[in-house]
Amino acid sequence: RKEVEQDPGPFNVPEGATVAFNCTYSNSASQSFFWYRQDCRKEPKLLMSVYSSGNEDGRFTAQLNRASQYISLLIRDSKLSDSATYLCVVNILANQAGTALIFGKGTTLSVSS
Amino acid sequence: DAGVIQSPRHEVTEMGQEVTLRCKPISGHNSLFWYRQTMMRGLELLIYFNNNVPIDDSGMPEDRFSAKMPNASFSTLKIQPSEPRDSAVYFCASSFYRASSSYEQYFGPGTRLTVT
Numbered sequence: 001r002k003e004v005e006q007d008p009g010p011f012n013v014p015e016g017a018t019v020a021f022n023c024t025y026s027n028s029a030s031q032s033f034f035w036y037r038q039d040c041r042k043e044p045k046l047l048m049s050v051y052s053s054g055n056e057d058g059r060f061t062a063q064l065n066r067a068s069q070y071i072s073l074l075i076r077d078s079k080l081s082d083s084a085t086y087l088c089v090v091n092i093l094a095n096q097a098g099t100a101l102i103f104g105k106g107t108t109l110s111v112s113s
Numbered sequence: 114d115a116g117v118i119q120s121p122r123h124e125v126t127e128m129g130q131e132v133t134l135r136c137k138p139i140s141g142h143n144s145l146f147w148y149r150q151t152m153m154r155g156l157e158l159l160i161y162f163n164n165n166v167p168i169d170d171s172g173m174p175e176d177r178f179s180a181k182m183p184n185a186s187f188s189t190l191k192i193q194p195s196e197p198r199d200s201a202v203y204f205c206a207s208s209f210y211r212a213s214s215s216y217e218q219y220f221g222p223g224t225r226l227t228v229t
Contacts, residue, residue: 103148
């Protein structure tokens with residue numbers, strides 16, 4: 001079983017649509033959670049951290065369900081510029097020095113006009 | 114401020130040749146990571162360093178791969194001899210790690226390696 005699983009998509013939506021991505025992780029010891037965004041032929045960049053209480057950043061909302069080991073990302077009012085691949089990321093045992101991140105393979109979003 | 118710097122940005126080489134990828138992390142960061150990304154396998158961690166010390170190299174595919182971090186501002190990933198299946202984008206990332214806190218990894222632009 002892969003450590004971080006995502007639906008690869010692609011998700012093709014019109015401008016203004018609301019779209020949701022889901023992610024599951026296998027290691028219950030995972031401590032920190034993130035969504036990264038990667039544009040075509042570019043490097044991944046942090047989009048937002050995911051907190052247990054859920055968090056919102058403008059049109060983006062992230063949710064964490066530790067019991068189900070499930071993370072979600074909701075994008076409201078989609079823009080053309082949201083077209084990218086969204087990577088679900090977990091950090092296991094964050095208290096250990098230099099612990100690395102585990103990346104999902106990503107979900108591709110294409111927003112059209 | 115400069116981000117993570119990687120060189121070369123593109124490398125085309127023949128099978129059997131030695132390849133050296135270079136990375137300069139963000140000044141002040143104490144952790145450095147090497148990743149490989151392919152369509153089939155996604156983004157895979159190869160090795161990471163904390164305070165210039167290798168912490169986990171279990172992701173290094175085989176003995177043909179080696180990585181060094183001689184000081185806080187420089188790291189290399191070497192492949193010798195290279196094979197066509199090593200073709201991928203290699204990313205270097207750095208972060209400032211503090212215990213008990215989430216931290217962001219900053220990625221370099223990557224080196225696109227093609228082995229023919």
